[in-house]
Amino acid sequence: MNEMTQRYTLAHGQALRRAEAPAREEVQLALLQDHLQQAGRMPFYAQRFKELGFRPEELRTLSELAGLPLTSRRDLDEGFASFSREEQSSFADIALTSGTTGEPVVVPYTDLDLQRLAYNEMMAFYGAGVRGGDRVLLTVTLDRCFIAGLAYYSGLVRLGATVIRSGAGQPARQWHLIKTLQPRFLVGVPTFLLNLAQWGAANGMHPRQAGITGIITIGEPTRRADFSLTPLGERLTESWGAPLCSSYGATELETAFGECAQRRGGHVHPELMLVEIIDEEGRLLPAGEPGEVVVTPLGVEGMPLVRFQTGDVARLHEAPCPCGWQTPRLGPIEGRLAQRLKYRGTTLYPEMIFHALQEIHAVQAAYVEVRAGFDLADEVTVVVGGEVRPAQVLDLLQAKLRVRPALVIKSHQEVVMAMEQGGGHKPRKFFDYR
Numbered sequence: 001m002n003e004m005t006q007r008y009t010l011a012h013g014q015a016l017r018r019a020e021a022p023a024r025e026e027v028q029l030a031l032l033q034d035h036l037q038q039a040g041r042m043p044f045y046a047q048r049f050k051e052l053g054f055r056p057e058e059l060r061t062l063s064e065l066a067g068l069p070l071t072s073r074r075d076l077d078e079g080f081a082s083f084s085r086e087e088q089s090s091f092a093d094i095a096l097t098s099g100t101t102g103e104p105v106v107v108p109y110t111d112l113d114l115q116r117l118a119y120n121e122m123m124a125f126y127g128a129g130v131r132g133g134d135r136v137l138l139t140v141t142l143d144r145c146f147i148a149g150l151a152y153y154s155g156l157v158r159l160g161a162t163v164i165r166s167g168a169g170q171p172a173r174q175w176h177l178i179k180t181l182q183p184r185f186l187v188g189v190p191t192f193l194l195n196l197a198q199w200g201a202a203n204g205m206h207p208r209q210a211g212i213t214g215i216i217t218i219g220e221p222t223r224r225a226d227f228s229l230t231p232l233g234e235r236l237t238e239s240w241g242a243p244l245c246s247s248y249g250a251t252e253l254e255t256a257f258g259e260c261a262q263r264r265g266g267h268v269h270p271e272l273m274l275v276e277i278i279d280e281e282g283r284l285l286p287a288g289e290p291g292e293v294v295v296t297p298l299g300v301e302g303m304p305l306v307r308f309q310t311g312d313v314a315r316l317h318e319a320p321c322p323c324g325w326q327t328p329r330l331g332p333i334e335g336r337l338a339q340r341l342k343y344r345g346t347t348l349y350p351e352m353i354f355h356a357l358q359e360i361h362a363v364q365a366a367y368v369e370v371r372a373g374f375d376l377a378d379e380v381t382v383v384v385g386g387e388v389r390p391a392q393v394l395d396l397l398q399a400k401l402r403v404r405p406a407l408v409i410k411s412h413q414e415v416v417m418a419m420e421q422g423g424g425h426k427p428r429k430f431f432d433y434r
């Protein structure tokens, strides 16, 4: 066991999260120096550092990080990662994630990167209340070059929990596992877990009596910026009779944020990441202000990133958490930067429209179209599938978001077909014609 893996223990993790800021920052500074040296071995960063006259070993404070250039998803698409043969032979796993061009981006993980990821998830699950010996139904796939399922699995194993790797799909089989193996926690995508509860209720299974004491969600937002549950989050917790903790991560980051049992944003893992929130001009924003989430993961070997722009909008909360961990928390994702709409003088994200629409049960599917309008404003059309009265939808959007966009109502079938055109692995909910 090297120095790094010794640090990846529950006891170390707990101590660092409970430590005051100066002690944490001292650890982070040393890790950032190492991380930047590792990044500087990649031609992409070597070139950038050289142009700046920056030498990682001369970094003296954490705040100097803000002086380094940002790394965008476009950078990753444009041949960012050219690895030597020797480097390639150290890869233990190759994950794929969708790039901005539609071509998948390769994200290599070394053995140490996988251990680091397992530690990340161990701490996140611990924070969410999972303990050694707890049984967890994992409805996230481990294959198809996805990293999230593997990360959850290895984190739970590291924590000493028992994983039931059910994967997605087949509600009857999932329910058979719930009945026979009696997991205490469910891990999965919110809409999938809600459908599972509804299928169970319709087939005499009584989800609220199934013994589930906690839900960990991935992928879709279940909370608003003020930490209140979205209608989807509410229906999910009500249907299982169990609270939920949401998680957020990205394959490129090799890092994920998990909500603790206080459910007030995802804790920053101090030894695994540094988080900044920036405005449109790239300036740092203070805690509590929404902006683009920029992450510098620490301790990554395979593809170390510096100031990676996630494209997601959220805010950072710095007040100490009642759980006892002193680390900042990343609030719920409020939208994708690329999907930001300028509508009648306000900023709007499609996600906010979808959250509002969840309150009308008759809305079975919906997407948003945007076109360039006059005066740099966007023309927004909401397309809704289901037996819905237009006035009901427009009044709801007016009440929740103070907007009345154009509205088109179609059959559920038509909307689903439009969303599935293009054959991506997720249905499309946002069509940008600007």
Ligand SMILES: [Zn+2]
Pocket (backbone or CB within 6 Å): 260, 261, 262, 267, 321, 322, 323, 324, 325
């Ligand atoms: Zn907490």
